[in-house]
Amino acid sequence: MAVEKMLKFVSVGRDMPQKRDAEARRHDFLEIYGDFAKPKAAEQASRCSQCGVPYCQSHCPVHHNIPDWLRLTAEGRLQEAYEIAQAANNFPEFTGRICPQDRLCEGNCVIEQSGHGTVTIGSVERYITDNAWEEGWVKPIRPSQERTESVGIIGAGPAGLACADTLRRAGVQVTVYDRYDRAGGLLTYGIPGFKLEKDVVMRRVDHLSDGGVEFVLNCAVGETLSFDAIRGRHDAVLIATGVYRSREIEAEGSEARGIVRAIDYLTASNKKQFGDEVAEFDSGELDAAGKRVVVIGGGDTAMDCVRTAIRQGAASVKCLYRRDRANMPGSQREVANAEEEGVEFVWLSAPEGFVGDTVEGVQVQRMRLGAPDSTGRRSPEPMGEVVLEGADLVVKALGFEPEALPTLWNTPGLDVTRWGTIRAEFGSGKTSLDGVFAAGDIVRGASLVVWAIRDGREAAAAILQYLSQTVSASSAVAAE
Template sequence: MAEQKMLKFVSVSRDMPVKRDAAERREDFDEIYREFAAAKAAEQASRCSQCGVPYCQTHCPLHNNIPDWLKLTAEGRLREAYELSQSTNTFPEICGRICPQDRLCEGNCVIEQSGHGTVTIGAVEKYITDTAWDEGWVIPVKPAAERPESVGIIGAGPGGLAAADKLRRVGIQVTVYDRHDRAGGLLTYGIPGFKLEKDVVVRRNDQLVQSGVTFELDCNIGETLSFDELRSRHDAILIATGVYKSRDLGGPGAGLPGIVKAIDYLTTSNHLSFGDPVPAFESGELNAEGKRVVVIGGGDTAMDCVRTAIRQGAAKVTCLYRRDRANMPGSQREVANAEEEGVEFGWLTAPKGFTGDAAVTGVRVSRMRLGAPDVSGRQTPEVIPDADYTEPAELVIKALGFEPEELPKLWNVDGLEVTRWGTIKADFLTKQTSLEGVYAAGDIVRGASLVVWAIRDGREAADSILAWLDTRAVEAVAAE
């Protein structure tokens, strides 16, 4: 009788890849988790219960066929596992590294709910695709036939790149425009290397170039190229800019030098990882070395900032968040990693102002308590009277989230409708905007969200654009 490869969650305990020691990883920007070995990946994949209703798949925005590729991994059929994973996810090795699995697939694993510890889905996903790269299974797209239609994509982040990949697979001519000097968007300049090493992103960008995708970088729509000119170049347009306007923070002293935006701080750090000269770092403006650093915010961006400051040699790093740990929006796994690396957390605290004359010297902090639930069901933070204190700081980083830029105004385009939040108004299913042949996907439609949602939106937008182009082609033939 053949050995049972699956359902080993009762006899095999959950085990993550080895995590580098905190003291070691504080010294560099390398990823903190080691790779699974083949035997360990197969062992952990074999813990899947192959349940009839896979909640892991349901709660994955891409609805990845997780139980199936776990089974294939357990059986040693890695190439098939990779091909199945790639069929629903454009960048599985990236999602395996940066998705908050504890809130998505792993957090909803059936055996996790039964007390046996979740399957390490993210680590196996990363292992499968890293193996595929090593073995040469990841190859440039080669469409069966080229098509004459062209699509212009504004934004080289995960949503835009996912759409570009899917459109190239059917032979559409694709040009991606981005304001930065490298493609990847937040994958390149927003997420630190200790979560996503940059060569992982670069090799995907290179694959897209080899697949025939054209990139026009350092291209700021509205300045370098007008939106109208862009539309004249292409049969369809996809807006996938993401949201990069930082939410601000008022209060006395809010304009003091030394108070910076998270996006500027993280972009500077990632430029350094490429070896780029960065005057703002060299001057000390965006360098945490030797400073007492306060990061304000509780999301994943805040965790990226505190852990970056630790690696830059900050004297002390404190994170202020107005709710408690249980209500923190960021990944609990990231919070634990930050604590291991020496970050201090000020739970139930909120800034009310800043001290200093020529530059910031501290944050005036209000202590908070959780009151009655709001309309979302979350308890509302309330200020505790007469409990303020000052947290010393020479560098304050605002990680309060992001909002959309005013694209119709920036691009001088009429008729592009936006919501009351400033996001692009697009059809929920088709991603079609108020302008014919113009689509929008990712954070610029749904607001600041996860990379995995941007990938899903980009893939769905590509399907809609292709359907629209097919309809136009049929109508053109009928009119002849």
Template sequence: MSKKMLKFVSVDKQMPEKRGADLRKEDFQEIYEEFETDKAVEQASRCSQCGIPFCQVHCPVQNNIPDWLNLTANGRLEEAYEISQATNNLPEICGRICPQDRLCEGSCVIEKGFESVTIGAVEKYITDTAWEKGWVKPNAPVRELSQSVGVIGAGPGGLAAADQLRKRGYQVHVYDRYDRVGGLLVYGIPSFKLEKDVVERRARLLADGGVTFHLNFNIGKDATFAELRDRHDAIVIATGVYKARDIALPGSGLNGIVPALDYLTASNRKGLGDEVAEFENGTLNADGKNVVVIGGGDTAMDCVRTAIRQGAKSVKCLYRRDRKNMPGSLRETTNAEEEGVEFVWLSAPKAFLGDDNVTGVKAIDMHLGIADSTGRQVPVEIEGSERDIPCDLAIKALGFDPEDIPALFDEPALQVSRWGTIDADPITKMTSMEGVFAVGDIVRGASLVVWAIRDGRDAALSVEMYLKKANQTALAS
């Protein structure tokens, strides 16, 4: 073990410098500065190199975190990058947007009393340095294979699958209905968490490595699902889930009540330089408005922090549980509070107020009752505690559901689960249709980017095994 490690007893945890709230809420740039080299080395050296690395165990892609922390602490940064990217196709993205406080850092064995290692910030530093030094290279397969794979969806799951399959020499074609590669990485996540040139840089690398992208491509219009199956030897579905969960309350039909993804997409498109009518006419623009965001997950945090940057008059987040039970990242909650967001804990909407346009939200106080079958305490209304909250723009950040899968793909044979997601084998990712695989949110429901990457990597391995078997069968016949 290196003598440079185990410094958590003498070195305090430190994140990269964070721009002040007054400055950062004026723009959409990332809020954390880059780690200086000496600080990255110092923070990496805090790792205890424990015998059972729970940080790795609780990382969905099983990153070899202690190894690349040790290498970073010892100045062997190119080797640290090689180990980091060996298990993760998008390490520079995960370093920015993963909720490390709920995953690797939250599982660090030195967390109690000494605070965890700043794993995410070091991961970002390693990969950003690798890009800067030219260590990140396009795929160069040892040999080209004639078999082709069609990947439907250019989000993180699809990109991970495409990357892995291209490394093995398969001809990979990625189809996406948007005009840019990245899916929710581009249109759903604000730039203050993930600047878009980071995603565009990765997309160019995949294209330079031989992945072919077909953008503005709609299944059923540009080609049917059956035609894509005929065109390719295997298919990977990685479309994600985009249908916003709704809330049935009096006044739900008023103008000014919008789904979170519509709001975030408009903001991101505007930031990318697109003409966005809904933004220009104020429908999806928080400027000068009293904004109420309903929900407590990471999407809600993206909405409240976006509204602040758009110049909202006030921003309130309505959540029916307390801070401790909030599903979103606590780090994001802290950032939002610093920027001026007011959290209304233990409060739920009862109705939307107004004639044609929303003017307020009638909310009711809640208390946490007994736990349900999942172990979470159930929110219970406190009778007589209703109050009105002024609101010109209400944003519903209640999660996402899949669309009607058989109708979406015009394929009745594609079986769905009881939750409406595609029914795929949890190990092989194979669906009910031969040679068709599915990964990410379209299988597991709305989840984390890093889980989609893990699914994409697993599916690529299964696709390879399937194609090899198919090739052997063809040669034997």
């Protein structure tokens, strides 16, 4: 009977949840996609071909058992579908919204390769998880047995939260330290509400807090509290700080007023959505209203910036990227959404300089594509033609690098790579310091939320093993 409900891709076309009209969504920070109704979710899930070798699952960083929860959704067994999804992914409500499915699960869907249009995996994942919250199927964290060991986690982003969730369910006492006034990291202050509404993040943070995870906020390690003090308080420590240092532009005039970092711009905007007072925004420094905005970069952060500027009422928004559309790293779905909302993309363009003490324009070098580089993308080469793009606000979205943690935290024994990321054992996150682990972007470099979740889960498993071995060793010594 289950088979009869599946393999409908030959008779049922691909369908996404209704997307709000571009003109309407330009004026608010609400998510742009509506929700599936139950029959539509079942219909779209039934298109799955139930592959013997599910490439969607193998290309998912957390190896979601996607075919099984699609089948359960098609059969109307939604609570079981959620439980299967939750088993591999602590936060399916996040990944269903912000994963670049077009590059991961959906991009490797077998029926997509045969010309039938991919299964809308992300939208079904979002539906079954939101439905689980509404139905009360997301149960409080109540460990069957409490443990005495405690773990300190530095960073309340997706890696830190995934580790905290996993450890707390095992009964470990968990404290999460974070520099910001709210938990969530980039989920809260980096990703705009039109991709991930903030009540979705706060709901999960509240769930963790109710389950016994302690949050110590407004805590800048190395300033408010030393790293050694945190190590002294806990049996093990996880470093999950992410990467927050922006890559800079080395060009004449790059220190002009009105040239800002993407992280500052997005954080200010997200804080305003919470109703906070933000001096830099209220003064106009980080507000795009009425301005000619130029965003430099071609990744997902750049897409977040251009779409934020549209919603703030910018006079115009342009995105400069040194390669062409086919060679950009950001999601093509996000580019299409940005274009619908009025963003102009200026391909094969790189900044060569800036005009004005308070920025008035960007000197743009026209580029062409040469031979492929180490990433497989064709390298941009200057053509020698420079034009001026007018600008009142320039946002640098060139990516992020790790902070120099051994220096900031006065911990020279913490080994880092030549890129400044923490050197950690693959699969466990063990660092050069005993009992100290690391996970997420601070290890792998700026990456996706779903990879951070996987890293956090793997670190939690390694920490549990470490705690058990430490307790066993202590017991053996005591017995002697």
